[in-house]
Amino acid sequence: MESTCANCPTRQKTAFRLLDGAQVETLCAFKRHGHIKKGEELFTEGQNVRGIYCVQDGHFKLTRHSASGRETIVRFASPGDFIGYRALLANEPISLSAVAIQDAHACFVPADVLLNFLEGNGPFSLELLRATCHELSEANQLLASLAQKTVKQRLAEVFLMLRAKFSEDAEGCIDIDLKRSEMADLVGTATESLIRLLAQFERDQLIARRGKRFRITEPKKLAVLAELVD
Amino acid sequence: MESTCANCPTRQKTAFRLLDGAQVETLCAFKRHGHIKKGEELFTEGQNVRGIYCVQDGHFKLTRHSASGRETIVRFASPGDFIGYRALLANEPISLSAVAIQDAHACFVPADVLLNFLEGNGPFSLELLRATCHELSEANQLLASLAQKTVKQRLAEVFLMLRAKFSEDAEGCIDIDLKRSEMADLVGTATESLIRLLAQFERDQLIARRGKRFRITEPKKLAVLAELVD
DNA sequence: CAAAAACCATGACTTATGTCACTTTTTTCG
DNA sequence: CGAAAAAAGTGACATAAGTCATGGTTTTTG
Numbered sequence: 001m002e003s004t005c006a007n008c009p010t011r012q013k014t015a016f017r018l019l020d021g022a023q024v025e026t027l028c029a030f031k032r033h034g035h036i037k038k039g040e041e042l043f044t045e046g047q048n049v050r051g052i053y054c055v056q057d058g059h060f061k062l063t064r065h066s067a068s069g070r071e072t073i074v075r076f077a078s079p080g081d082f083i084g085y086r087a088l089l090a091n092e093p094i095s096l097s098a099v100a101i102q103d104a105h106a107c108f109v110p111a112d113v114l115l116n117f118l119e120g121n122g123p124f125s126l127e128l129l130r131a132t133c134h135e136l137s138e139a140n141q142l143l144a145s146l147a148q149k150t151v152k153q154r155l156a157e158v159f160l161m162l163r164a165k166f167s168e169d170a171e172g173c174i175d176i177d178l179k180r181s182e183m184a185d186l187v188g189t190a191t192e193s194l195i196r197l198l199a200q201f202e203r204d205q206l207i208a209r210r211g212k213r214f215r216i217t218e219p220k221k222l223a224v225l226a227e228l229v230d
Numbered sequence: 231m232e233s234t235c236a237n238c239p240t241r242q243k244t245a246f247r248l249l250d251g252a253q254v255e256t257l258c259a260f261k262r263h264g265h266i267k268k269g270e271e272l273f274t275e276g277q278n279v280r281g282i283y284c285v286q287d288g289h290f291k292l293t294r295h296s297a298s299g300r301e302t303i304v305r306f307a308s309p310g311d312f313i314g315y316r317a318l319l320a321n322e323p324i325s326l327s328a329v330a331i332q333d334a335h336a337c338f339v340p341a342d343v344l345l346n347f348l349e350g351n352g353p354f355s356l357e358l359l360r361a362t363c364h365e366l367s368e369a370n371q372l373l374a375s376l377a378q379k380t381v382k383q384r385l386a387e388v389f390l391m392l393r394a395k396f397s398e399d400a401e402g403c404i405d406i407d408l409k410r411s412e413m414a415d416l417v418g419t420a421t422e423s424l425i426r427l428l429a430q431f432e433r434d435q436l437i438a439r440r441g442k443r444f445r446i447t448e449p450k451k452l453a454v455l456a457e458l459v460d
Numbered sequence: 461c462a463a464a465a466a467c468c469a470t471g472a473c474t475t476a477t478g479t480c481a482c483t484t485t486t487t488t489c490g
Numbered sequence: 491c492g493a494a495a496a497a498a499g500t501g502a503c504a505t506a507a508g509t510c511a512t513g514g515t516t517t518t519t520g
Contacts (some may be wrong), residue, residue, distance in 0.1 A: 064370065091360070095367045095371065122352020122355055128359055129319055139369040140325055143302070150506075188377035419477075
């Protein structure tokens, strides 16, 4: 499954929509496409950056590990998203691991190609700056949630986030398969605690389960619980 | 105390060092300087952005409040730092309050002036992008700490961060005065819990107190405790 | 297909941390 | 200065959430 970068979903999102077809081809002249199987890593924490990836299809979890081995999911990367440009631009080793949560495709853009491109293209830098600022405000929001809210409230928040990010499948469930341990890593809690809360949310009819997937039945109540509205 | 923007400490840091004197004066043609007393707000969460501030002297805490009124300190802004450009560029209302933790001075740059400037100056956008990417990786690190570490570990981390950020006074203490409640907001815990931990750190001789201030006596042990090294 | 591995679930127990109530110390300010 | 207000500190107690142990499912794979 080879596709040109001009058709890459990347263009539909973020700063790349500013570029015309020829520019995209320039940027991607050295591109390499790659298949990544579920569970495989695209990046590992601590690596030096040799380029960035843009996700073509499939979703990735971006995680950070503590010294004691505990994992936290910081965010997801979806088709059209870039991975790795932050570390590259900040001149730091990669601070997050990227792991495919389903079979995926991504294309690679070498560091020097991207950097040259950015240097010659002011509006593009500005657009990417805007996107990064937006992400920063999301990161701050998450930060405050972790510091201020209970595990229960954060789970409510996570459900709403997942629904917004992954839309619905044919049966009205959130279109993503996460393990219990991954949901726990996302909420920032222990797997057992998460499982207990899932049972409680189901009893309280905030969510319904369909096999391994979840359907949000009471988004408003979840939002109230998460203190997002009154 | 009026100073020209060309001398503003802002220039020594971040992207502004790229600009020559004339450019700085252009950018600051509409500047307004302001005194802010300890405890006063420069921004309040939810406001729309009309411009950004650069801090000239004094330090600000940038906080976020939960629905239940609890406050979290997300970061500090020091002389040379900008406040408000993230929200401006992301086209969002301000997501953090900025409160002076000591008497301070800041100068204001209206939104349109900054935006025009960015649009006409690609290298500057790129440089600001680099700075923002760096901040993002710091935010992610903080996020993982909150999710993975105990209050004790986070306090150790906070001490090391404060020492790096605020340097030392004549007596070797960290050169900043924070209330207990503010330290708690920084660690993400209750004031009482923080106070107990301070006593414990002192007993364990990790820190020493001199009046209201702290001296780090065992930075290495703190780093081990915080799981930053082995 | 069967065995192994991975994952999900639940109960019992421990513990870190938050909450409340109160005293002591420090700071503010008329 | 001295009263009032704010901040620091301490103890007792409540509880959210982590840990450990175990058993039941589902998924993988040789």
